[in-house]
Amino acid sequence: MNEFIQVIVSGILIGGIYVVVAMGLSLMFGVTKIINFAHGEFLMLGMYAAYFIYKFLGIEPYTAIFIITPLFIVIGMIIYKLVINPIVDRKHEIQIFATLGLSIVFQNMALFLWSADFRTVNLSYSTATVSFGDITISLARLIAFLAAAVITAAMLLLLKYTYVGKALRAVSQQNTAAELMGIKVKRIYLIAFSIGIALAGIAGALLMPVFYAFPTVGAYFSLAAFVVVVMGGMGDVTGALIAGLIIGIVESLSGFYVAAELKEAIYFVLFIIILFIKPNGLFARKEAK
Amino acid sequence: MILDVKNVSKRFGGLWAVKNVSFSIAENEIIGLIGPNGAGKTTLFNLISGYFPPNEGQVLLNGEVISNLPAHKICQKGLARTFQLVRPFPDLTVLDNVAVGSLARYPRLPEALKKAEEILEFVELDKGKKRFGSELTIAERKRLELARALATEPKVLMLDEVMAGLNNTEVNEMLKIIRAIQKKNITLVVIEHIMAVIMSVSDRIVVMNEGEKIADGIPKDVANDPTVIKAYLGEEELDLA
Amino acid sequence: MEFLKQRGKSFPMVAFFAVMIILSFIIKNGFYQHIFILTLFYAGMSSAWNIVGGYAGQLSLGHAAYMGIGAYTATLLYLKMGVSPWIGIIAAIIIAAAVSALISYPSFKLHGTFFAMSTLAFGEVMRIIANYWRGLTNGSVGLSIPFKPSLAHLMFEERVGYVYFAMIFLAVVLVISSRIKESRAGYYLNAIRENEIAARSLGINTSLYKLYASVISASLAAVGGVFYAFYILYIDPSGLMDSAISIQFTLMAIIGGLGTLWGPVVGAILIIPLSEFMRAWLGGVGQGLHLVIYGLIMVVVVIVSPGGLINGYKVIIRKIKKIKA
Numbered sequence: 001m002n003e004f005i006q007v008i009v010s011g012i013l014i015g016g017i018y019v020v021v022a023m024g025l026s027l028m029f030g031v032t033k034i035i036n037f038a039h040g041e042f043l044m045l046g047m048y049a050a051y052f053i054y055k056f057l058g059i060e061p062y063t064a065i066f067i068i069t070p071l072f073i074v075i076g077m078i079i080y081k082l083v084i085n086p087i088v089d090r091k092h093e094i095q096i097f098a099t100l101g102l103s104i105v106f107q108n109m110a111l112f113l114w115s116a117d118f119r120t121v122n123l124s125y126s127t128a129t130v131s132f133g134d135i136t137i138s139l140a141r142l143i144a145f146l147a148a149a150v151i152t153a154a155m156l157l158l159l160k161y162t163y164v165g166k167a168l169r170a171v172s173q174q175n176t177a178a179e180l181m182g183i184k185v186k187r188i189y190l191i192a193f194s195i196g197i198a199l200a201g202i203a204g205a206l207l208m209p210v211f212y213a214f215p216t217v218g219a220y221f222s223l224a225a226f227v228v229v230v231m232g233g234m235g236d237v238t239g240a241l242i243a244g245l246i247i248g249i250v251e252s253l254s255g256f257y258v259a260a261e262l263k264e265a266i267y268f269v270l271f272i273i274i275l276f277i278k279p280n281g282l283f284a285r286k287e288a289k
Numbered sequence: 290m291i292l293d294v295k296n297v298s299k300r301f302g303g304l305w306a307v308k309n310v311s312f313s314i315a316e317n318e319i320i321g322l323i324g325p326n327g328a329g330k331t332t333l334f335n336l337i338s339g340y341f342p343p344n345e346g347q348v349l350l351n352g353e354v355i356s357n358l359p360a361h362k363i364c365q366k367g368l369a370r371t372f373q374l375v376r377p378f379p380d381l382t383v384l385d386n387v388a389v390g391s392l393a394r395y396p397r398l399p400e401a402l403k404k405a406e407e408i409l410e411f412v413e414l415d416k417g418k419k420r421f422g423s424e425l426t427i428a429e430r431k432r433l434e435l436a437r438a439l440a441t442e443p444k445v446l447m448l449d450e451v452m453a454g455l456n457n458t459e460v461n462e463m464l465k466i467i468r469a470i471q472k473k474n475i476t477l478v479v480i481e482h483i484m485a486v487i488m489s490v491s492d493r494i495v496v497m498n499e500g501e502k503i504a505d506g507i508p509k510d511v512a513n514d515p516t517v518i519k520a521y522l523g524e525e526e527l528d529l530a
Numbered sequence: 531m532e533f534l535k536q537r538g539k540s541f542p543m544v545a546f547f548a549v550m551i552i553l554s555f556i557i558k559n560g561f562y563q564h565i566f567i568l569t570l571f572y573a574g575m576s577s578a579w580n581i582v583g584g585y586a587g588q589l590s591l592g593h594a595a596y597m598g599i600g601a602y603t604a605t606l607l608y609l610k611m612g613v614s615p616w617i618g619i620i621a622a623i624i625i626a627a628a629v630s631a632l633i634s635y636p637s638f639k640l641h642g643t644f645f646a647m648s649t650l651a652f653g654e655v656m657r658i659i660a661n662y663w664r665g666l667t668n669g670s671v672g673l674s675i676p677f678k679p680s681l682a683h684l685m686f687e688e689r690v691g692y693v694y695f696a697m698i699f700l701a702v703v704l705v706i707s708s709r710i711k712e713s714r715a716g717y718y719l720n721a722i723r724e725n726e727i728a729a730r731s732l733g734i735n736t737s738l739y740k741l742y743a744s745v746i747s748a749s750l751a752a753v754g755g756v757f758y759a760f761y762i763l764y765i766d767p768s769g770l771m772d773s774a775i776s777i778q779f780t781l782m783a784i785i786g787g788l789g790t791l792w793g794p795v796v797g798a799i800l801i802i803p804l805s806e807f808m809r810a811w812l813g814g815v816g817q818g819l820h821l822v823i824y825g826l827i828m829v830v831v832v833i834v835s836p837g838g839l840i841n842g843y844k845v846i847i848r849k850i851k852k853i854k855a
Binding site for chain 3: 035083086087092093094095096097098100101102103104105107108109110111112115116215223226227230259261262264265268269271272275276279
């Protein structure tokens with residue numbers, strides 16, 4: 001029983017990171033209707049950014065978020081202007097391949113610049129654990145989870161109460177109507193994309209103390225994020241929150257009770273099943289056709 | 290009766306988009322289907338053409354129940370339709386667009402292409418048949434959509450606002466085509482918003498409001514029907530000239 | 531007249547293969563021969579993908595799985611039971627067709643990007659299974675085929691034998707593609723790609739035709755997989771079934787012209803030699819550099835010329851005709 005709870009808890013902890021990655025992806029999709037196949041690569045870049053900031057400036061990854069966030073917003077804006085803006089109104093295949101191309105570029109750029117070596121950051125508390133009764137948790141993972149929770153809460157508040165947040169939601173529901181109301185849709189696209197990229201970068205920083213950085217690490221997390229986004233309902237940021245935790249738990253359980261190598265296959269199968277039976281997400285409200 | 294609509298209803302969530310509608314169409318009639326915006330005309334079209342099944346009721350084509358069939362089967366049985374928001378295949382040529390329709394009756398491509406040419410001539414769209422669907426004007430798109438549906442050689446053809454957005458000359462050309470279609474022994478159901486136009490061309494008018502049928506008769510009677518006038522009053526000035 | 535028209539249509543095909551045969555006599559250098567074989571092979575794979583991805587517009591990103599199914603089926607039959615790969619081809623077709631029918635039918639409910647994502651996940655699941663099922667596939671260690679040249683073993687002493695086999699593979703795929711394109715099925719698949727609702731209203735059983743395209747496409751990809759296994763003589767899940775390979779089939783068709791007969795061939799002729807030469811030239815500079823450039827080219831081409839090169843050419847021809855007229 002303890003073992004089971006232990007597995008569930010570690011699933012929730014990793015799920016918190018998935019939430020941050022998936023929220024960005026979901027926000028981008030909701031607003032621009034583009035699925036960013038390069039999302040995982042921004043997470044990978046976030047990990048490397050956190051790694052180098054720690055290595056050269058000695059700033060711990062959790063603090064480095066305050067550098068990474070503005071940095072990735074700028075990167076997001078540049079990528080939006082160069083690649084996303086020309087394809088927002090184009091066909092699916094164009095959008096898929098432009099972002100897939102980006103992911104190939106970033107993955108291999110990382111390989112070229114930083115080699116395929118696994119990089120880790122060793123913090124004083126990297127191996128520390130905390131115990132709650134019989135449950136033992138890695139301190140670094142707990143901090144990562146709490147930071148993820150704070151960022152998630154901040155995102156939800158931003159969406160709910162700020163003008164930008166309202167505009168983002170308006171555009172994601174009805175962009176023509178939003179345009180009529182005087183919202184500059186293209187600017188909202190830019191904002192959504194940059195925030196999404198920043199969230200991927202932040203997730204990378206959160207992961208750095210508990211995971212390795214390597215050029216293809218993004219693929220691993222972005223596929224999990226796709227599953228979360230579809231499960232939560234495309235563009236539904238709150239749905240992503242619940243789905244992220246569920247996927248974390250599913251992954252943890254299947255890794256422990258089935259086989260670690262098969263955990264991806266298990267949530268992919270879950271993903272395909274969800275796509276088939278509930279393409280609008282598990283929590284989709286019934287809508288009139 | 291070539292088409293029998295019997296007590297059909299369609300519900301979206303808690304809302305009845307079409308409620309207990311019945312009417313019959315005799316062979317070779319032109320029926321006008323009118324009603325204010327949101328009256329349920331297009332939903333009724335979607336029900337009849339198999340886009341989705343009705344919650345209640347039945348549709349019979351030539352005495353055979355078709356309301357449980359998928360859209361492609363209904364087309365093969367001889368009922369074709371156009372869409373209000375036209376959907377020409379943008380990256381296919383005009384000729385190929387129509388050939389897709391002809392292939393329903395003529396599985397061999399050369400024959401289907403020949404039939405498609407004939408239909409394009411019939412709707413006077415044969416010039417520029419090598420252009421792509423996306424290159425056409427609104428009026429041409431509406432005509433292409435009509436041609437494509439016609440190419441499936443239907444017994445009943447349902448037209449959803451084929452004249453909306455056209456100028457006077459284009460409307461008159463379309464009316465000419467509709468009358469010519471009738472001469473080919475095809476029964477027509479026409480949704481139209483421009484009342485004057487539909488009155489002149491229809492043998493009978495069915496009026497819908499808020500999902501229900503409120504009148505059914507020859508154009509003159511319907512135009513003078515107080516319930517019809519009332520239904521339209523909130524919307525715009527009556528244009529029954 | 532009709533006869534001449536038919537001849538006119540097959541002329542490009544005859545001319546293309548005549549050039550390929552001449553090239554097979556000219557190219558003697560092993561490295562160039564390898565590039566030649568890969569180009570023909572990828573042209574065939576991309577054309578096979580094009581039947582479902584281009585004609586029917588169902589953007590599958592999991593086709594490497596069918597290639598993997600083909601390669602593993604024939605290799606295992608050969609290694610474990612001594613079955614000739616020629617019979618292996620038939621077995622590969624049957625299994626790939628069955629798997630594609632099983633997976634495609636439900637996935638066609640999905641559209642656009644969602645369909646692409648589901649096929650991407652499908653491909654990954656197949657790769658993970660191949661990796662995990664060690665008893666059968668030997669996992670990530672892979673399977674080696676001992677080199678015993680003979681036609682029955684589909685192995686050739688001279689590399690040029692593989693050139694001809696790849697050429698025949700491409701020819702078969704192209705003939706099937708052009709047959710489909712110039713038939714009711716081709717028109718119906720195009721209609722489905724352009725607008726599924728309108729297609730249904732014109733009497734097209736859209737699910738059936740999509741299934742048909744998918745099964746043919748998967749079967750041909752499986753045949754390609756058999757060829758690949760008996761050319762490289764080594765198969766492993768990540769070399770064979772990686773999503774990057776699926777993406778490459780798709781990319782070639784998109785660059786050359788999605789849904790056109792020759793688009794995938796043009797795409798392969800451009801991309802394969804380019805990426806092989808870049809790998810050879812830039813591989814020494816540092817790992818990954820050639821793929822950075824490859825990715826950049828992909829992004830730029832997709833953004834700048836979204837219709838593919840074949841369509842770009844058609845647009846130019848049309849404009850010239852307009853000016854003349």
